[in-house]
Amino acid sequence: MTHSERYTSRSQQWDRAKRLLEALIFSSPKPVSEEEIKRASGLVGIAIEKAVDEINSELSDHPFEIVRTGEGWEMRLKDEYMKIFYRLVEPELSKAELKTLAIIAAKGETSVSEVLRLRGGAASNHIKKLIRMGLIKREKRGRRTILSVTEKFNKYFMLDKTG
Incomplete structure (x- = not known):
């Protein structure tokens, strides 16, 4: 060669x-x-x-x-x-759903009952949709159900957790 x-x-x-x-x-x-x-x-x-x-x-x-x-x-x-x-694409989340998500993200983790207290009964449907989308997760701790954001949330909103 x-x-x-x-x-x-x-x-x-x-x-x-x-x-x-x-x-x-x-x-x-x-x-x-x-x-x-x-x-x-x-x-x-x-x-x-x-x-x-x-x-x-x-x-x-x-x-x-x-x-x-x-x-x-x-x-x-x-x-x-x-x-x-x-700007061109229809948003996947309504303003109300974004507000519910913002509460969960701002608190780091919070109970379902706290989100419902702050956002009202409609937040129940928001939570279900956010879980389906993989943006938040639900974890049972004793009798409480805790919500927190996922890695998909970080990626969706282009948040880099490296520093």
Whole structure:
């Protein structure tokens, strides 16, 4: 094998690893860990960052990018497109549901009875919807039912818990 053939082979391997990385991150419903990337593409450590930088350069004219979060790597809309997108899309949550969610998030965790006391009986349906959406979870503690936000809540509202 000549030097040129070896270079072409390495270049093709690199391109393939990058495409596998891009496909994995694009198709994953959750952030992709470095271990998952290693298993899928063979890339590790600084090579992942280099590949992501190259992919993002290739995507510079596109509305999405690959970013590192506290949970791993994910593809998402760039900020300038996010603002436009959210103005155009019908909100998933009503203002009343958002107020109920805000109480739970602000308190960290709170009882169902406290939320109902603060928000009224309609909050019962809000709680059910928020649980179905995976934004809050319900936990039984003795006779009390405690509500708290989930990791999906953090992702939904783009809150990064890494610092």
